[in-house]
Amino acid sequence: MPGGMFRRAVAARAVRVAATGGPVLASGAGARVLRGRCGAGRSAADVARLLERLGGGFLKAGQLLGTRPDLVGDAAAAALGRLQDDVAPMPPSAAATVVRSALGTVPDGIAAALAAAPVAGGAIACVYRAEVDGRGVAVKVRRPGAAAAIAIDLAILRWLARTAAYLPPFRRVPLPGIVDELGVLLVRQADLRAEAAGLRRLRRALADLPGVVVPDTVPGLCGDGVITMDFVDGLDRSCAETLPPSVRREQTALLVRAVYRMLFVEGLAHLDLHQGNVYFRRDGSVALLDAGLVCALDERSRRAFTEFFAGMIRGDGDACAEVLVSTVRAEAGGTDLAGFRRRVRGLVVEAGGRAAGDFDLAGFCVRLFDLQRRHRLFADPRFVIPMTCLLTLEGAVRRNHPALDFQLEAAPYALEGLLRPAAAPD
Incomplete structure (x- = not known):
């Protein structure tokens, strides 16, 4: 995306974030979640729905907060935990387009799986269960536009980090550097070809730990935007x-x-x-x-x-x-x-x-x-x-x-x- 178009996209995204998140933040729901005081009321669910609507890096942040009930409370962790694998799926036609672009053709078993509901959906991709040549596999398909959304959100986060670095509590805390390091990883997360290689490396690294299961990838069925791996029951x-x-x-x-x-x-x-x-x-x-x-x-x-x-x-x-x-x-x-x-x-x-x-x-x-x-x-x-x-x-x-x-x-x-x-x- 050319520089001028990207800057306009960042500005439009910032306006959308403010307009979408403003009412929830004004209600105090966000602050109550971060303080772990939302109880069993609507606050946590409201924040989870907000982050799901915003998508991109904001949805990713919600997933990570959902891992810490000790920080945000049980109710917030449960609501945010839904974002880890139960985000609304992409249309079947969009998933098929991504697979066709990556693999050239869509194998029959995978085509049937894409027409059904995914078994999981996250910030970057949806996962479908399929049968290919009698082998049960999980097909991870990147959401269209996921990489661009992450890049735009990172630009906003970088600006916030640079601004916060001037505040006394954050001086000498490397906020911009941390965002840059995490940013590289978040952008790379949308590269499923690289993730397939990372999954193979992870499998090798943990091969001698009995009881740890890392699925193997399926040769010939991985590409830009698609990973096919063994289905883990x-x-x-x-x-x-x-x-x-x-x-x-x-x-x-x-x-x-x-x-x-x-x-x-x-x-x-x-x-x-x-x-x-x-x-x-x-x-x-x-x-x-x-x-x-x-x-x-x-x-x-x-x-x-x-x-x-x-x-x-x-x-x-x-x-x-x-x-x-x-x-x-x-x-x-x-x-x-x-x-x-x-x-x-x-x-x-x-x-x-x-x-x-x-x-x-x-x-x-x-x-x-x-x-x-x-x-x-x-x-x-x-x-x-x-x-x-x-x-x-x-x-x-x-x-x-x-x-x-x-x-x-x-x-x-x-x-x-x-x-x-x-x-x-x-």
Whole structure:
């Protein structure tokens, strides 16, 4: 899209967002949801419907908020959780057009599936169950215009981030850099050809973790806007609520181990661990179905984050402080690095050895950024990405296994990551 047309599209989108969201925001519903005070009333449902109408990046934000009932409350999480896999589908003709453009023809089994209702619908794509040559498959089809909508919303978010960066609470917090990093991932999420490659990488990375299921892609039936993969049975978002607590706890621990292996060993940060992409199954396994928002960390970032977390496991605040100092940029005019190290040491000692129910990762991150801000240090946005991955995971852990020791579970994977030979520079 030419620059002038894009700017006009951004302006029109901003006007639509203000006009559509204004009445809901004026009612106070949005604020009540973010404060976790919407109760069982209409507020949460109103906000979910608003985000669904707005689509694009706003719908994506609603999906992520739905993973954190501890922050927004149970009613809001339930309402926003619908956005994870139950968004209104695209017309069958639009889905068929996307598949035909990607594959050249629409195989009979897939054509029949596209004419029926999808089994799931999210912000970027809808998923259909089909039979191809006797093989049960899931066909993920990108919504028309999804990539353009995300790009336009990111332009709005970048402007908001640059503006917020001038406010005292956000100074030296790398909001524009964080939005840029996430923006690259969100735009890439609309590239289903790249996601198919990411799914194969994720499957290889987790192949030696029994009980973790990552579907295989189907050669010849993936393209620009389409992924065809093995259909995974037994997917029910409500299943986790009906499983015995002991099974849920083991599945939660299994999911945490999978994430730690991705982060510390493979250098992969999965930022979309909501219930539309992660399923607890009745046989005790955990299914990971999506790789659209998986960020590959560069070797320096992977090792720095692993060293930081290893320091937390040991309660070694000095080591954690040194890692942070190596990743930040000091503001001109000097800073009190000795004071920064001392306060990081105290923060790490305070957090050490806490179970998930007692360890507030979101609060820890806020305090860490505040320490950097007060000591005139600028955080590296690439260091924020793996923290964001753990924040998306924390909600499921608090809900299903609050006694889990986040740090103890990380120990073997952090050690493996530190012993791993350095990869070639990216």
